[in-house]
Structure formats: structure tokens, C-alpha cells
């Protein structure tokens with residue numbers, strides 16, 4: 001599979017507050033991530049990991065600089081186009097699974113595909129295949145409350161990649177899990193990323209998991225640096 005740059009940040013700045021209380025989170029930050037690459041984002045609490053993921057996921061606008069997703073400059077795009085990129089090209093996983101409680105695991109994974117306009121049969125087949133891939137096919141008809149924490153996160157990961165995104169952004173995806181389950185869920189996530197060739201950025205406080213990713217970056221002085 002030929003690699004290409006999926007996420008690119010050029011001179012990105014982001015600050016919160018005004019006047020004397022300005023908090024500069026990112027300042028002239030450059031970064032790029034290729035397809036098939038998994039990068040760990042490891043930085044102390046409050047330094048801007050979530051902010052960076054929100055910017056990369058087009059959930060926030062930078063104050064300076066430009067973000068390209070798959071070669072497309074996103075700064076001046078319409079809200080509709082940004083939403084289309086978010087839905088079609090980007091998958092999100094959070095620390096808490098955010099699954100819809102009244103729907104089954106299978107239905108939760110079908111949902112983004114149905115929103116994207118896929119026929120029910122196709123969405124169902126892909127959801128079932130993803131559940132099997134994550135080794136929780138036997139949990140397809142269970143609601144989130146009936147699943148363990150590790151199973152919930154595996155469903156959330158399957159849902160995030162259901163629309164075959166180019167970029168997966170994960171904010172502490174194993175933060176709520178015990179070390180053994182975290183390791184298992186991370187293995188599943190990594191296998192999925194490898195198999196689909198997508199680019200992934202995973203914020204984590206877990207140095208052991210970070211060591212297993214292709215690259216590690218941190219935030220220092222508003223810049224994104226490899227370490």
C-alpha cells in the first residue's frame with residue numbers, strides 16, 4: 001500500500017482566553033502523519049492533547065496556520081464540507097465509549113454507515129465483520145450496558161472505523177481500562193489500523209502502550225516534537 005500524508009499541520013497556533021489571561025496551547029506547531037502510521041501523543045495533563053485532537057478532527061479552528069486532511073486545506077472550507085470530512089474521513093474514539101445506550105453493539109456500528117447513506121444490508125454486513133474482527137461477534141445483540149469496559153471500547157473502535165476513514169483520532173482510548181484489558185484493546189486497535197492502512201493519532205498517558213506505536217510525539221512550548 002503506497003503511503004501518503006493524511007494529516008498535516010503547518011504553523012498551527014491555538015490559544016484560549018484574552019488579554020492578560022491568554023493561554024497559548026499551540027504555537028507554530030508543525031506535524032505530519034502518513035497512512036498506515038500510528039503515532040502516540042504523550043504529554044502531561046493540561047498541555048493540549050485534546051486540543052490538538054480537536055483541531056486535527058476539525059472540531060475546532062486554529063487561530064493561526066493551516067490543517068490539511070488528505071491534501072485538502074481545511075481553513076477556509078464551509079461548515080458543510082468540514083462536517084463531510086469529519087463524517088467520511090475521520091474516526092474518533094474517546095476515553096468513555098459514547099455508544100448509544102438503547103442500541104445494540106451491531107446497531108451502534110451500523111449507525112454512522114446509515115448516516116453516510118449506506119444500504120442497511122451493507123452496513124449490517126460490515127458491522128458484523130468488524131465485530132468479528134474485534135473478536136466480539138458473539139456480543140452483537142448486546143446493549144452497551146451489558147458489555148464489559150473492554151468490549152465497549154472495542155465496539156467504539158469498530159464504530160469509529162465503520163465508514164473506512166483515513167484518519168483515526170483517539171483520546172485516551174484505554175484510559176478507563178485495567179492494564180491487561182488496555183493492552184488487549186490496544187492490540188485490537190493496532191491490528192485494525194494496520195489492516196486498513198489508516199493513519200492514527202492516539203493520546204495516552206500509558207508509556208508502555210506508547211512504546212509499541214510507530215512514533216511518539218509530545219507537546220513542548222506549543223510545538224509538537226518527536227521524542
Ligand SMILES: Nc1ncnc2c1ncn2[C@@H]1O[C@H](COP(=O)(O)OP(=O)(O)OP(=O)(O)O)[C@@H](O)[C@H]1O
Pocket residue numbers: 016017023025043044045046047048049050051052
Ligand atoms: N474551550 C476552552 N477554553 C479555555 N481554556 C481551554 C479550553 N479548552 C481547553 N482549555 C485549556 O487548555 C489547556 C489544554 O487543555 P487540553 O484539554 O487540550 O489538555 P490535555 O493535554 O488533553 O489534558 P488531559 O490530559 O488532562 O486531558 C488546559 O489548560 C485547558 O484548561
